Amino acid sequence: MEQKALKKLVESISKTVKSFQKSEVECLIRLFHSLVKKDGKVDKIGLDRNTFQGILHNIFGMTDDILMDRVFFAFDKDNDNHINADEWVKGLSVFLRGTFEEKLKFCFEVYYLNGDGYISREGAFDMLKNSLHQQSFEEKTTDEGIKELVEITMKKMDYDNDGKISFADFERAVREDTLLLEVFGPCLPEAQVLSAYQIRIKI
Template structure:
């Protein structure tokens, strides 16, 4: 369900998002299969190509900080450009939103929450509650600007598609740490788990089952027995039992969605 003041993305819009990953490929394949001489590029075409071409500095940053190849980075940047072109029209309140990238450029361009949510649904098959969606967005949003910048885009996809178990463990922890204080507390566990159990009408305390589940998981994850889960606790627990990686809710794509995305970005 969409949040208040956020317009719904139409069915056509969701379809466009799903297809946006391969749109840039279709144009390239059509050109390569054509037997006709290549048309002379006009200034308009050059401007468009230039806008969709990643800068050398950003390319080097992405190569250094991710597990992607140069070709994959270039293709992912083209996808990024197509996605930001689908952002909802900016309202008066949006005009002051800006993000500063690691290459020192301040911009109001980026993937907003609406498009990001639809991307998770359509391309990564992540269907979860709004709270979890918002937390995933916040962890991706390295600039805390409300926009996914190019650097955040590469870093987020690196975790989703090529992340090691250790990298994905840290990502999940930061998603579950709702107030970003370095710990997952019992209250946060309750908030994350409260809708995962089917509540029976005859239950005197509908939340009792959730509270019991919180205690069970806490005993499993709280290695130093201080009543909360630290990052070190979480790392140790997941290393011992990888199935605990998404203990408090799904926040990573499944293998099928990952494989599909990786196949596309290699083309």
């Protein structure tokens, strides 16, 4: 990427991303372009889903395919099935330096699967089933056991008793118990992975 275009992009992204200094934004854009090139893409569209999932797996230690897929859609704000440089830096600003509020919004966005702004009972069941199966190599958790877990979770988080979890419900529950932030499965990198990554890219 030529220096002039890079500088312009850094200026533009830095206006909306306050958690990184300009030098850090530049570093992340350079990294982004090296990842796009490595993927063999000559176009400037960005990172496709498979490449991005590889990054989540190899760099951030994520292993859950369904959640990695959802994280991709949370990064891909314009829904064009590619993550561009702007989306990459903004997404990483939540991953690496996000405030509690930003992480709260991000996790909720990952969890509401059907795009209506609510986590339904069915959605909660699917995510918990998937998450528990990923973590348990022994006996598979039964559907009945997961249903019970869903009921406990709904009782704890569905404050207005409408059978689904709105962002207001989710926020209230997580503020009362921060362990509920990733209740439906890990969608943020672990602290030690983040530290190693920030050192690696010198930010």
